[in-house]
Amino acid sequence: MIFDPPEVIGHRGAGRGVVDGAEENTLASFAAAVAAGAAWVEVDVRRSADDELLVHHDAALPDGRVIVDLPASAAREAGLVTLEEVLDAVPEHIGIDVDVKTVMEDAVDAPSRRTTTLLMPHLKRESRRRRLFVCSFDPAALLAVHEADRAIATAWMPFVRSPLDQAVAGAAGMGCAAVAIDARSFGLSTDEPRPGRRAVARTVDVAHRAGLEVVCWCPGPADSARFSDAGVDALVVDDVPGVLAALKER
Template identity: 40%
Template sequence: MGGNRVFGPRPVLLGHRGCGRGTVGGYVENSLESFLAAVDLGIDWVEVDVRRTRDDHLVVAHNPTDDDGVFYADVTGTEATDKGALRLDTLLAALPPGVGVDFDVKTSMEDATRSRARSTMGQLAQVAKREAGKREVLISSFDPGALDIARELAPGVPRGLLTWLDFPIGQAVAAAGHLDVQVLAPHWGSLRPNEIEHRPLEYVVETVHNSGREFLAWCPSVAFAQQLLDAGADALCVNNVPKVLAALHAEPARI
């Protein structure tokens, strides 16, 4: 593979929404406490869900709505934080510079009616450029259009194509190979044997590498995480950070 690597010479682990989806070790996902706990445990990177509010503030939230069903795109940043949402700038100020950040940018429907610069990705681009001067950074999204905005507005920041649950892995690999991205990030369900398409993990990862991209799998089980590392995956975005770290550190030569 040519050029600069995103994840470095060894496989890295990313804490999904901090310490993991839901509540892990008493820490609620996408809370400042969850991210800092993951850092204390020794995680390499954190995966951060990013959404835009009505007045163009960026908050850390996975779903388009809060617990009351109110869309973040319909409220102000102050209203969102008053209801418990974490401001992205608050998180970044608290994270040590040695911790990498994968910005998982969540496009909203309303982005379709906004200019590229005022879309969710457009708002995030400036933040990502600033953070790239302090730490390792990746911008990822399920939305290829948003990744094109990132390419335009934050050209020096690596980009990753996320693919959805059980998305056909052949299509994912081919798509990433012909998009201007540096990382393919499929859900681990796409990599399990199925009746339609089954390639060995080693073949999939090798093909991604041969296309000049790096390979990040998200949310694998603990057992499958080790298989992915053995197959040459560059990074894993994991749930239940304490459990995964404990299991993988039992085999230190492999991580």
């Protein structure tokens, strides 16, 4: 098992964008998430032109330069930190959710340069000293992790509003330990009912029977509490203190 439910994962650290002065995917943001009580932090990882692993969500910098086209020195000058820096800074009792951002060049570059290949030494080392799992929108990244080390847990993360049927069946079919479901796929408390959408508890039950733990990404405090009541194992959130307060109240 990956989680001791329900567990809270800080999305990109303390949350996307700038939260209380801390910009996402920075050492300050990860420290803020830990201080707020998150049991885990989610870290977005992508590679540079010279095969350094950098922590950034988008494919490009705000000025439009594509990160995989830049040497790591240029990305660092723009404020990005390396994966190594994050792993050194986050305390070992905090779990790491590694969100692998593969690039188009992974399809044509030498296998030794692919994002997942560069990541594996870090995963193997960190998995010996802390809780860790790997998620990605890219099924090939998860399959590459499986091939390299079956002991490292993976979670398939389908896209926004992805149908629940494909999310659960796909994660199980790939041999993942978890499925990471967008909150909007479950349906937010403010949404109108959608014909054919399964109840959250029904989806979680099927996933659990398939041997999957369930992660939900980007619910607010109210929906986090509702999803937790339905059996969701972990929540990737932008409001760590708000979600923790809502879970405690429930």
